Amino acid sequence: MAKSWPLFLSLLAVGRLGQCQGPATLKVPAGDCSSKAYQDTLVARYLDRGAHRISYLSPQWGQYCDSLIAACPNIAQAYQQKAMPLIKCGDYAQAFPLVDKAVELDANRWLAYRGFLKCIFSKDYTGAILDFQRVAKLKPNGREMDHTYPFFEGACELELGHYKLAETAFAQDIALQRGGDGSGQLHFNSLFYAGVVAARLKQYPQAQAYLLQCLKAYPQHPEANYYLALTYQALGQPAVARQYLEAAQRALIGGYRLNEDNIFYTNYPGQITEYEVTQALKDLRG
Known part of the structure; x- marks a missing residue:
């Protein structure tokens, strides 16, 4: 399983300010925006051979998107791509109107x-x-x-x-x-969340079954280890609970996470930190 990138947050901090500012628009050619072929040409020019060849943290990303919008304001992808860095900067107030426009168009x-x-x-x-x-x-x-x-x-x-x-x-x-x-293969996070829901419903054997299946696919899953520990604690088995809490702690220290692409930008439901694990271990010790 992939580990988190240790330098990511520092790189994000360096580029955040420049990207969240509104860049100037580049000059664009005139054309027929009702033509799919013309739209595809613009997408290739301003996104495929433009924005996508630089970091989304660069102000030029926004310039390329603005140029595409200026050339053809009916291309939904242009608004989505302009919104994407804003979402990752946490500027939802500016981002969601752009996403809404993309949805309106497509x-x-x-x-x-x-x-x-x-x-x-x-x-x-x-x-x-x-x-x-x-x-x-x-x-x-x-x-x-x-x-x-x-x-x-x-x-x-x-x-x-x-x-x-x-x-x-x-x-x-x-x-x-x-x-x-x-016969289809299940995503380990589907099993994880199904286990969490079962635990919330106090269906502990069912929760354990889901979480153990999750850990079979991804043994270092911190959250699956943590919530599985809580089920054993609820059933009066503190020794087993401690084993899984310690496994969750080792996984977090080792850099393992839910393994979803966007955990670098936001917390997923049920996501934990070392603090929750430490507190749970203290509770076991009384």
Whole structure:
């Protein structure tokens, strides 16, 4: 499993100020914006051969996006790409109107993305659920950021404290991954969250089954070790609980995390730090 990048935060801090400022617009050629071929030419020029060849932390990223918008204001990807660095800077007030514009222009492509941003970044759980329910009608059984739509609905319901709804959503998520023949491979974080929901419902044997499956796929998963420890503690088995808490602690010290792409920018539901593990170990000692 990949470890976190030790220099990431320092690099982000260096580039944050410049990227969050509004850059000037480059000159653009005139053309027919109703033409898909012309749109593709502009995307190739300003994104593929422009912004995507530099860091999104550079002010030039915004210049390329502004130029694309100036040339053709009906290209949804231009607004999404302009919003992306702002999201990662935490400037949601400026970012979401741009994402909303992308959704307005191309809901089929960007509605699930907006739901993901609401769920993971801005913590607008109710808004995220509505987006995923809407996009499910447009693209049944679709996926976003390597997960099914019910995965994100389940994460939102979990954070809202709607545990039975979360349980249903993660059951749908797991069923979709398994497929019709039941042979599909499950994402370890689906198993993790299903385990957390079961634990919140005090269904401890079921929670342990999910979390152990998660750890079979990803033994260093800090959160799975931590929540599994809590189930053993709830069942009056402190010695076993301590083993899993210590495993969670070793994993965190070793740099292991939930292993989702965006954990460098925001916390995922149920994500822990060494503080939670240390406190849990102290509680075991009485």
